[in-house]
Amino acid sequence: MNDRRPTLHDVAAEAGVSIKTVSRVVNGSEQVSPDLRLHVQDVVDRLNYVPNTLARSLKAGTGDTIGVVIDTIADPFFAALTSAVESTALESGLNVVFGSTGYVPERERSQIERMAMQQVRGLVLAPVLGNHEYLARFRGSFPIVLVDRSFEIDGYDTVVVDDRGATRDAIGHLLARGHRRIAFVGRDERFPTTSDRLDGYHDALHAAGIPVDPLLAPRGQAEEDAAERAVHDLLGTDDGPTAIFSANPRASLGVVHALHELRRTDVALVSFGDFPLARTLEPAVTCVDQDPHRIGAVATTQLLRRLGFDEGRDRIGPAERVVVPAALIARGSGEIEVPR
Amino acid sequence: MNDRRPTLHDVAAEAGVSIKTVSRVVNGSEQVSPDLRLHVQDVVDRLNYVPNTLARSLKAGTGDTIGVVIDTIADPFFAALTSAVESTALESGLNVVFGSTGYVPERERSQIERMAMQQVRGLVLAPVLGNHEYLARFRGSFPIVLVDRSFEIDGYDTVVVDDRGATRDAIGHLLARGHRRIAFVGRDERFPTTSDRLDGYHDALHAAGIPVDPLLAPRGQAEEDAAERAVHDLLGTDDGPTAIFSANPRASLGVVHALHELRRTDVALVSFGDFPLARTLEPAVTCVDQDPHRIGAVATTQLLRRLGFDEGRDRIGPAERVVVPAALIARGSGEIEVPR
DNA sequence: CTGAAAGCGCTAACAA
DNA sequence: TTGTTAGCGCTTTCAG
Numbered sequence: 001m002n003d004r005r006p007t008l009h010d011v012a013a014e015a016g017v018s019i020k021t022v023s024r025v026v027n028g029s030e031q032v033s034p035d036l037r038l039h040v041q042d043v044v045d046r047l048n049y050v051p052n053t054l055a056r057s058l059k060a061g062t063g064d065t066i067g068v069v070i071d072t073i074a075d076p077f078f079a080a081l082t083s084a085v086e087s088t089a090l091e092s093g094l095n096v097v098f099g100s101t102g103y104v105p106e107r108e109r110s111q112i113e114r115m116a117m118q119q120v121r122g123l124v125l126a127p128v129l130g131n132h133e134y135l136a137r138f139r140g141s142f143p144i145v146l147v148d149r150s151f152e153i154d155g156y157d158t159v160v161v162d163d164r165g166a167t168r169d170a171i172g173h174l175l176a177r178g179h180r181r182i183a184f185v186g187r188d189e190r191f192p193t194t195s196d197r198l199d200g201y202h203d204a205l206h207a208a209g210i211p212v213d214p215l216l217a218p219r220g221q222a223e224e225d226a227a228e229r230a231v232h233d234l235l236g237t238d239d240g241p242t243a244i245f246s247a248n249p250r251a252s253l254g255v256v257h258a259l260h261e262l263r264r265t266d267v268a269l270v271s272f273g274d275f276p277l278a279r280t281l282e283p284a285v286t287c288v289d290q291d292p293h294r295i296g297a298v299a300t301t302q303l304l305r306r307l308g309f310d311e312g313r314d315r316i317g318p319a320e321r322v323v324v325p326a327a328l329i330a331r332g333s334g335e336i337e338v339p340r
Numbered sequence: 341m342n343d344r345r346p347t348l349h350d351v352a353a354e355a356g357v358s359i360k361t362v363s364r365v366v367n368g369s370e371q372v373s374p375d376l377r378l379h380v381q382d383v384v385d386r387l388n389y390v391p392n393t394l395a396r397s398l399k400a401g402t403g404d405t406i407g408v409v410i411d412t413i414a415d416p417f418f419a420a421l422t423s424a425v426e427s428t429a430l431e432s433g434l435n436v437v438f439g440s441t442g443y444v445p446e447r448e449r450s451q452i453e454r455m456a457m458q459q460v461r462g463l464v465l466a467p468v469l470g471n472h473e474y475l476a477r478f479r480g481s482f483p484i485v486l487v488d489r490s491f492e493i494d495g496y497d498t499v500v501v502d503d504r505g506a507t508r509d510a511i512g513h514l515l516a517r518g519h520r521r522i523a524f525v526g527r528d529e530r531f532p533t534t535s536d537r538l539d540g541y542h543d544a545l546h547a548a549g550i551p552v553d554p555l556l557a558p559r560g561q562a563e564e565d566a567a568e569r570a571v572h573d574l575l576g577t578d579d580g581p582t583a584i585f586s587a588n589p590r591a592s593l594g595v596v597h598a599l600h601e602l603r604r605t606d607v608a609l610v611s612f613g614d615f616p617l618a619r620t621l622e623p624a625v626t627c628v629d630q631d632p633h634r635i636g637a638v639a640t641t642q643l644l645r646r647l648g649f650d651e652g653r654d655r656i657g658p659a660e661r662v663v664v665p666a667a668l669i670a671r672g673s674g675e676i677e678v679p680r
Numbered sequence: 681c682t683g684a685a686a687g688c689g690c691t692a693a694c695a696a
Numbered sequence: 697t698t699g700t701t702a703g704c705g706c707t708t709t710c711a712g
Contacts, residue, residue, distance in 0.1 A: 004401075005481050007689055018699045023691065031697060048477045053457040054403060055689035058394045058704050061344075065437065065458075074423040074633075076416060083414040086440060095454060097405065097437045100426060114435060117393040118405075137388045141345050257620045277617045280597045293414075347705055358683045363707065371681060395705035398688050 006047040015043040026051055063119035065095040066303060069111050070126045072100040077249065077273065077292045078126065081147065084296030085124055092309045094121060103190050105130035116141060122303045124296070129192055143306035145299045149192045157306070158321045159299040163193050163272075166288050166326040167200030167245070168207075170270045173286075173328060174243045175208050178338035179268060181216065183234050183241035186251030186272075188222030197247045197272060216241055227254030235262055242267060242338045249273030249287075256281060268336040270328075279331055286334025288326050295324050346387040355383040366391055403459035405435040406643060409451050410466045412440040417589065417613065417632045418466065421487065424636030425464055432649045434461060443530050445470035456481060462643045464636070469532055483646035485639045489532045497646070499639040499662045503533050503612075506628050506666040507540030507585070508547075510610045513626075513668060514583045515548050518678035519608060521556065523574050523581035526591030526612075528562030537587045537612060556581055567594030575602055582607060582678045589613030589627075596621060608676040610668075619671055626674025628666050635664050 008026075012019040017040060024032050025040040026049070032040075043049075057063045068085050070078040086096045097118065099111030108128045115123060116138050123144045132153050135144060139156075146158045174182050184201050188194050198217065205212055215237075221230040227246065231254070234240050244259075244267060246252040252271035259267055271278065271287045278285040301310070302322070308315040328334075348366075352359040357380060364372050365380040366389075372380075383389075397403045408425050410418040426436045437458065439451030448468045455463060456478050463484045472493050475484060479496075486498040514522050524541050528534050538557065545552055555577075561570040567586065571594070574580050584599075584607060586592040592611035599607055611618065611627045618625040641650070642662070648655040668674075 009689080019689090020691085020699060021697090024698090027691090033697065036697085048480075050453065050456045050481075052398070052459060052689050054394050054398045054459050055704090056691075058392075058398055058689080058706090059691050061704065063394060072423055073413065073426065074420050076419070079416070079419040080414050083412055083440070086413065086438070090439075095437055095439070095458065097435055098426070099430075099435070100423065113390065116390045118435065119392060119394050140388075141390075253616050253620075256617065260620050260622070275616060276593050277596065277615075277621070280593075280600050281617075281620075282600070282622075349705080359705090360683060360707085361681090364682090367707090373681065376681090392705055395688090396707075398690090398705080399707050401688065 005052075006049045007052070008049075011040070011043050011047055011049050014047060015040050057119060063121055064093065065097050065118065065120050066300075067112070067115035067118075067120040067123045068096060068098040068125075069108060069115070069123065070098065070100055071103055071128070073098060075250070076275075077148075077290065080292040081126075081296035081299075084293040085300045088297050088300035088304070092304055101128050103128055109134060112138060122307055124299050124303060127192075129190055143303055145303045145306075147295055147299045150196060155319050157299075157302050157319050159295050159302065160321070160323060161193075161290050161295070161326045162323045163196035164200035164203065166328075167197040167247075167272065168203045169200075170272070170288050170328060170334070171201050171204035171245060172207075173330075173334055174245065174268055174270060175204060175210075177243070177268060177335060179241075179243035180210055180338070181213070181239065181241045182243045182245055183231075184217035184245050184247060185227050185230050185234070185255055186222050186247035187217055187219050188247075189219065191222060191248075194222065194247050201245060221254070222248060222251055224250050224254040224257075227251035228258045229254075231255050231258035232262070235264060235267070243336070244269045246271045249275040252278075252285065252287075256285065266336065266339055268334055268338075270334040274329065281333075283333045283336065284331035286331045287329050289329050290326050291324060298322055298324060345392075346389045347392070348389075351380070351383050351387055351389050354387060355380050397459060403461055404433065405437050405458065405460050406640075407452070407455035407458075407460040407463045408436055408438040408465075409448060409455070409463065410438065410440055411443055411468070413438060415590070416615075417488075417630065420632040421466075421636035421639075424633040425640045428637050428640035428644070432644055441468050443468055449474060452478060462647055464639050464643060467532075469530055483643055485643045485646075487635055487639045490536065495659050497639075497642050497659050497661070499635050499642065499664060501533075501630050501635070501666045502663045503536035503666075504540035504543065506668075507537040507587075507612065508544045509540075510612070510628050510668060510674070511541050511544035511585060512547075513670075513674055514585065514608055514610060515544060515550075517583075517608060517675060519581075519583035520550055520678070521553070521579065521581045522583045522585055523571075524557035524585050524587060525567050525570050525574070525595055526562050526587030527557055527559050528587075529559065531562065531588075534562065534587050541585060561594075562588060562591055564590050564594035564597075567591035568598045569594075571595050571598035572602070575604060575607070583676070584609045586611045589615040592618075592625070592627075596625065606676065606679055608678075609673040614669065621673075623673045623676065624671035626671045627669050629669050630666050631664060638662055638664060 008019040008022050011022045101108040105128050122142045126148045146156045150160045221227045246255045274287040274289050348359040348362050351362045441448040445468050462482045466488045486496045490500050561567045586595045614627040614629050645653050
């Protein structure tokens with residue numbers, strides 16, 4: 001299990017040449033006489049020589065990986081995003097390390113510190129709520145692209161969805177169907193995106209001249225079970241909502257389950273974020289589609305540009321903010337009219 | 341963006357001590373006079389010094405990451421598995437790099453080669469179908485734990501679900517409800533697990549003395565849309581199945597959708613692998629629960645043991661095979677009796 | 681308790 | 697065309 005892996009030296013000794021020659025052969029570069037190259041290649045294969053990227057990187061002063069720091073890879077949204085990061089990075093020969101924060105600021109920080117130690121070339125980060133001044137320490141060493149969450153801190157490339165605008169539109173969609181009592185479920189202080197979506201919700205209500213009822217936007221139910229309970233509570237009252245806006249796909253699962261249990265097919269629903277079977281349910285669930293894959297791909301492209309992988313574009317320049325559009329997919333649940 | 345990161349030398353120079361002293365302080369080790377340590381620590385903070393893991397690893401001859409190679413992180417099964425690997429690895433201070441194969445043997449190989457170059461300490465691999473002799477090259481360098489897919493090649497630690505047995509039980513569950521024409525959907529030659537599940541299906545039918553009808557187990561529909569079409573085809577015939585076994589959760593989504601479109605609530609369904617909303621559907625979907633999180637955790641624990649992180653247990657020994665149990669969760673769809 | 685020197689595996693000058 | 701030498705940043709003898 002622990003035979004020392006062969007090094008350039010071993011190969012050189014075995015082949016009776018200098019290590020530099022082996023290096024040249026391994027890197028496919030330069031002029032090496034064909035017969036020598038063949039011979040060396042042979043020894044390389046026979047010894048199962050594998051170049052040591054660590055040493056290479058140490059020499060080069062920079063690694064060959066990029067880091068992805070997210071809430072948790074178990075979240076389908078981030079899984080899709082990370083998948084896109086990987087495939088985009090791979091095209092440029094970069095590996096991907098990831099670390100999850102579990103929504104804990106300290107863990108975010110330690111993950112990033114860890115990656116800095118690993119000499120990552122760059123970082124894609126979905127920041128947890130909290131102070132991010134500490135990032136300044138790292139930005140001198142490698143570019144950082146923020147994803148999904150918009151941030152007060154300026155100076156970072158950012159790729160986000162227009163949470164506020166998309167939510168405003170979604171609520172408008174419900175208002176157009178006559179709904180006046182629209183609940184906002186899935187609110188969670190840990191997620192800045194939720195606040196933005198809540199803002200969009202307020203925007204739409206204000207624009208329509210509808211007073212905000214705080215009871216319709218309770219707190220702390222970003223997760224499936226909590227959202228489920230919230231819906232039970234909301235619909236258990238006399239003047240419950242006629243429509244529900246669910247602020248994230250996990251919450252939506254709970255909302256859907258609750259509506260189903262209560263047999264309330266009369267309540268309209270729009271989900272921020274698509275989820276499996278949304279089209280299958282009865283009624284099919286109208287969603288705001290976030291396209292995590294696109295967010296990841298765009299973010300990585302931007303990172304690669306900052307790293308100089310994009311020949312065509314300049315690697316420096318002011319921080320950019322890309323807003324990935326989110327489309328409303330009308331499937332039925334969001335088109336339920338208000339009962340008269 | 342590219343100020344050279346400070347090194348031990350820089351800190352040493354600034355603090356007016358030798359690099360070794362800085363090294364000692366950074367590693368919190370040994371005896372350094374308290375005042376000196378304080379002073380050095382101060383300079384470290386001021387310069388934003390971050391140790392270079394690459395150099396450390398080069399010196400140590402081994403890295404601080406473990407690799408995970410899977411089909412794609414976008415698959416919820418592997419996302420959950422990878423998430424478990426990460427949290428388990430993190431407890432031992434190891435980072436996680438991942439690479440996806442996209443079901444392509446060559447990509448699997450190149451990903452592993454890449455990780456070998458990166459000096460991963462160990463590997464968790466969900467092997468793609470194909471020849472894996474090449475793995476022998478690497479096993480001398482680092483331990484490899486195979487997950488999810490059982491393998492003919494001996495000598496590797498393996499963590500799998502008892503696909504065959506669990507499927508046999510699931511089919512038995514349907515047979516007990518009187519079903520005799522049970523379809524097998526989601527079959528795909530790319531996945532060895534599918535073959536094992538198909539074997540289990542055959543086992544159960546044979547045990548019940550029911551002849552196998554190849555038309556009930558068509559090929560090539562592991563994905564949602566293909567599975568959906570397959571169900572339409574199967575139920576479009578005169579002697580269609582009265583029950584469906586779906587061999588993976590992605591396929592199940594398609595099956596559910598098709599059943600819903602066809603309004604066939606009379607057809608029984610058991611899904612191999614749980615999925616969101618399975619409990620919400622009408623009828624709720626009976627599933628064989630694979631517990632990917634557990635598979636990942638067990639695999640990583642085994643890997644850590646091979647790496648000597650588990651003080652209590654020996655790091656060497658013959659390859660072990662852990663079979664993680666898969667429980668049948670009866671929710672309704674699998675308990676539909678055959679129509680008389 | 682602290683420092684000097686060697687070397688991990690590799691590449692990039694610079695020679696030969 | 698090929699080899700020698702000097703580090704990359706760090707840890708580890710072995711001295712002071």
